Amino acid sequence: MAVYAHINTVPNGSTGGVMMKEHKELLAAGEESYVFWGRGRAGECDHELRFATDAEVKLDALRTRLDGKAGFHSRAATKRLLERLDEIKPDVVHLHNLHGYYVNVEMLFEWLAARECCVEWTLHDCWAFTGHCAYFTYVKCAQWRSYCAYSKPCPQLSTYPKTYSKASCSWSFGQKKRLFNLVPAERMRLITPSQWLEDLVRESFLANYPVEVRHNTIDTLVFKPTPSDFRERYGIGERFMILGVASPWTERKGLEDFVRLAGELDSDKFAVVLVGLSEGQIRQMPEGIIGLARTDSPQELAGIYTAADVFFNPTREDNYPTTLLEAQACATSVLTYSVGGCEEALCCEGSRAVANYGCAFPIIKKLCLESNR
Helix, strand or coil: CCEEEEEECCCCHHHHHHHHHHHHHHHHCCCEEEEEECCCCCCCCCCEEECCCHHHHHHHHHHHHHHCCCCCCCHHHHHHHHHHHHHHCCCEEEECCCCCCCCCHHHHHHHHHHCCCEEEEECCCCHHHCCCCCCCCCCCCCHHHCCCCCCCCCCCCCCCCCCCCCCHHHHHHHHHHHHCCCCCCCCEEEEECCHHHHHHHCCCCCCCCCEEECCCCCCCCCCCCCCCCHHHHCCCCCCEEEEEECCCCCCCCCHHHHHHHHHHCCCCCEEEEEECCCHHHHHHCCCCEEEECCCCCHHHHHHHHHHCCEEEECCCCCCCCHHHHHHHHCCCEEEEECCCCCHHHCCCCCCEEECCHHHHHHHHHHHHHHHCC
């Protein structure tokens, strides 16, 4: 019986959902599996552990804001994690997101290099091979191919993980390149949810490792056509419902496109619904947008997907969004921009990818006319 250990920022959301799904499948197959995370709920059994405290996460975030060294704090929390790993002696360690103010990557990779376990690392974004950012296509930056912030400053220090330090980007790039290549190539395999990300990895300093495309999957026993009273509760009635789901909602996720869309549509015929907004964003939403907070209930979310006429995903950069899979599993067509791995996630008739907002708007109006709503 093999012993598996999985590590991620959180146990929920898109990346946490991928981790927990694999964990449960391994347990069902009779394997020994453990999950570890830094933020979110407490563990519910001895096979689950949240190893960082709220105070440690907040301190890590503050220090990162000041020095820009994301992934190089949280020593006490990481020591706690490594002590537990020493106890269970995993045969396979499956890494997911290592950013998020909860783990020290130097301690973790030195531990992995000194053990004989196999390592699988699912890259849910580009953070592993940049000096700072999780994505770079929106700002058209290619410094990661050579050496971040070596010839010119990083253009995204004000984005997650935000920092005031202008000197940290090149330092982090060098440290990541050294640490993430410590594990021998025969013991570590990289997994990307999209062909788009695999192609980028093969151009990065991680190119010596084998890379496998493994598309994200969802629980289709949960995400399926699910009747609900959502339209009645929110006064949508027979209007054409355009849905967006994200957490958090940022400029990168295309929030401004929804605001623009609501301003151009007839509110008597259309309803725009956004799920995953913060309280402050909900208060700022203009008339015509029904703003809702994030829901941790997959069943509730399935009901919202099912109630929608179209799921609109105007993200500027993304890997392989599970929200697209969830919407389609609930029999709702998807309209997304052709960026990152989004187009790879389209699997149903009626779903499509377009270049930009100018292409999306007439499609949405046409869908409304065809729906006879």
